[in-house]
Amino acid sequence: MxxxxxxxxxxxxxxxxxxxxxxxxxxxxxxxxxxxxxxxxxxxxxxxxxxxxxxxxxxxxxxxxxxxxxxxxxxxxxxxxxxxxxxxxxxxxxxxxxxxxxxxxxxxxxxxxxxxxxxxxxxxxxxxxxxxxxxxxxxxxxxxxxxxxxxxxxxxxxxxxxxxxxxxxxxxxxxxxxxxxxxxxxxxxxxxxxxxxxxxxxxxxxxxxxxxxxxxxxxxxxxxxxxxxGRMYGAPLSTRVAAVPAAVPTRPVPAAAQRRALVTIRFDRPDVAYRQPLYDAVSAALDRNPGVQFEVQGVAPARGEPADQARAANDARRQAEGVVRSLVEMGLPSDRVSLSAATAREASVTEVRVFVR
Incomplete structure (x- = not known):
């Protein structure tokens, strides 16, 4: 060796x-x-x-x-x-x-x-x-x-x-x-x-x-x-999570275009290295509020023929599911994260947006 x-x-x-x-x-x-x-x-x-x-x-x-x-x-x-x-x-x-x-x-x-x-x-x-x-x-x-x-x-x-x-x-x-x-x-x-x-x-x-x-x-x-x-992410997210999740507000949730995402991951190339920035952002959000919850939204471009849009929507959901798996592997309890899908005209490629709820 x-x-x-x-x-x-x-x-x-x-x-x-x-x-x-x-x-x-x-x-x-x-x-x-x-x-x-x-x-x-x-x-x-x-x-x-x-x-x-x-x-x-x-x-x-x-x-x-x-x-x-x-x-x-x-x-x-x-x-x-x-x-x-x-x-x-x-x-x-x-x-x-x-x-x-x-x-x-x-x-x-x-x-x-x-x-x-x-x-x-x-x-x-x-x-x-x-x-x-x-x-x-x-x-x-x-x-x-x-x-x-x-x-x-x-x-x-x-x-x-x-x-x-x-x-x-x-x-x-x-x-x-x-x-x-x-x-x-x-x-x-x-x-x-x-x-x-x-x-x-x-x-x-x-x-x-x-x-x-x-x-x-x-x-x-x-x-x-x-x-x-090949590098240390940090302590598991579970060490920053409060025992009781924060209550989800009853007010209407604004549309994706009106909300500011905590993290936006653009899948414009293979093997996007998003895990460390994702960990850092989610960790900082938990430090501010240990009871916070997250929404992971797969966003597909609203362009092209219906068949192209359907393929883009499937790709966006697949990428969003991968982000959710990464968060759970980092120690975030699965009941603190939800999955959703959307389309956006301003999106040129598949995106995954992480929101704080």
């Missing part, structure tokens, strides 16, 4: 990785130290597999007490397994996230330095990062499955707690039987607390990781466009 040549060395720090502008692109092929998340001492005490030591009495109630002790032991074993699987999945997510962020950081650094359009090294790294993001999404699914298991354990624990309390009313027991039931009830209560803690942690992780994966999907779309052009 040949080193990248550049006139001046430039050091960039991205995601804790220092890259030189004259260095060869670094891939994340070095072995990554696995992250272990050990349980806390309180968790180990609460989730000890063995139930409390019970003193056998040989009474009628004792048989029920021993049965409840066995059920508690099985429950704690299940809870312990769920907690262990949760720690393993969380460690896997941390490992994947670290490798993914390293790749994205390296790609971003290379793009900021500047590189060739469609650089195959960056495309390969982007594909690897996309694969890691897919694995992250799979682990979020595993977390959801663990949440179901933890909820089932919570239901079993609640039923067991009720059964233990009912056992106090059984006749034919001695004082030791009630002391045994006290031990079982206390241990069941501690197990319920541990289950609730795991449930809450899983729910938090599912929510956080789902939002992260969705955000990184938009980042990958923006990076793909940047790699294609």
């Amino acid at each position: 040949k080193p990248l040549r550049c006139p001046l060395p430039l050091a960039l720090v991205v995601v804790g990785v220092v890259l030189s502008g004259c260095q060869v692109f670094q891939r994340s092929e070095a072995p990554v130290q696995r992250i272990e998340i050990p349980p806390s001492a309180e968790e180990m005490a609460a989730l000890a597999t063995a139930p409390p030591r019970l003193t056998a009495t040989g009474t009628v109630v004792d048989s029920r007490v021993q049965q409840l002790g066995a059920e508690l032991g099985a429950l704690k074993s299940s809870v312990n397994g769920t907690a262990q699987d949760f720690r393993t999945t969380r460690a896997a997510i941390a490992d994947l996230a670290g490798r993914y962020q390293t790749l994205v950081g390296n790609i971003t650094a290379r793009l900021q330095v500047g590189t060739t359009p469609g650089n195959p090294e960056l495309i390969s790294a982007w594909s690897e990062a996309q694969g890691l993001l897919g694995q992250l999404e799979q682990n979020v699914g595993r977390l959801s499955a663990l949440s179901t298991r933890a909820a089932a354990n919570a239901s079993t624990a609640s039923f067991l707690q009720s059964s233990i309390r009912s056992a106090y009313r059984l006749s034919g027991g001695v004082d030791q039987d009630h002391r045994n039931l006290d031990l079982l009830e206390d241990d069941t209560n501690r197990t319920i607390v541990a289950i609730e803690r795991v449930l809450n942690e899983i729910a938090d992780d599912v929510s956080r990781q789902s939002a992260t994966v969705a955000s990184e999907r938009r980042t990958m779309g923006s990076l793909a466009l940047s790699i294609n052009s």
Whole structure:
């Protein structure tokens, strides 16, 4: 692999990785130290597999007490397994996230330095990062499955707690039987607390990781466009979008000729390089008003025979759809952009006009 040549060395720090502008692109092929998340001492005490030591009495109630002790032991074993699987999945997510962020950081650094359009090294790294993001999404699914298991354990624990309390009313027991039931009830209560803690942690992780994966999907779309052009567009547009879109005004929308377009793209030659100016203009509009919405209008020249006008209208709509796709890939939510078509006598070639609504 040949080193990248550049006139001046430039050091960039991205995601804790220092890259030189004259260095060869670094891939994340070095072995990554696995992250272990050990349980806390309180968790180990609460989730000890063995139930409390019970003193056998040989009474009628004792048989029920021993049965409840066995059920508690099985429950704690299940809870312990769920907690262990949760720690393993969380460690896997941390490992994947670290490798993914390293790749994205390296790609971003290379793009900021500047590189060739469609650089195959960056495309390969982007594909690897996309694969890691897919694995992250799979682990979020595993977390959801663990949440179901933890909820089932919570239901079993609640039923067991009720059964233990009912056992106090059984006749034919001695004082030791009630002391045994006290031990079982206390241990069941501690197990319920541990289950609730795991449930809450899983729910938090599912929510956080789902939002992260969705955000990184938009980042990958923006990076793909940047790699294609060989330069960095900027942060995904999603980082500038408000949570709630701005309300569309109820006043009549003026005709295209009376409105001032935010961007006008003239397709007067093949491969028009419009993405960077489009990104800059839309980004600036979102900085002024994060709740703004956009209309992408394909404009065909109103000239020639009807057949020529029909072909021009189809071409204008096709080009407008391509602009919409570019905006979505840049991170703009699809519900913030609408598509329309028009004809204009003053247009000499196919145009796409982007309006702020």
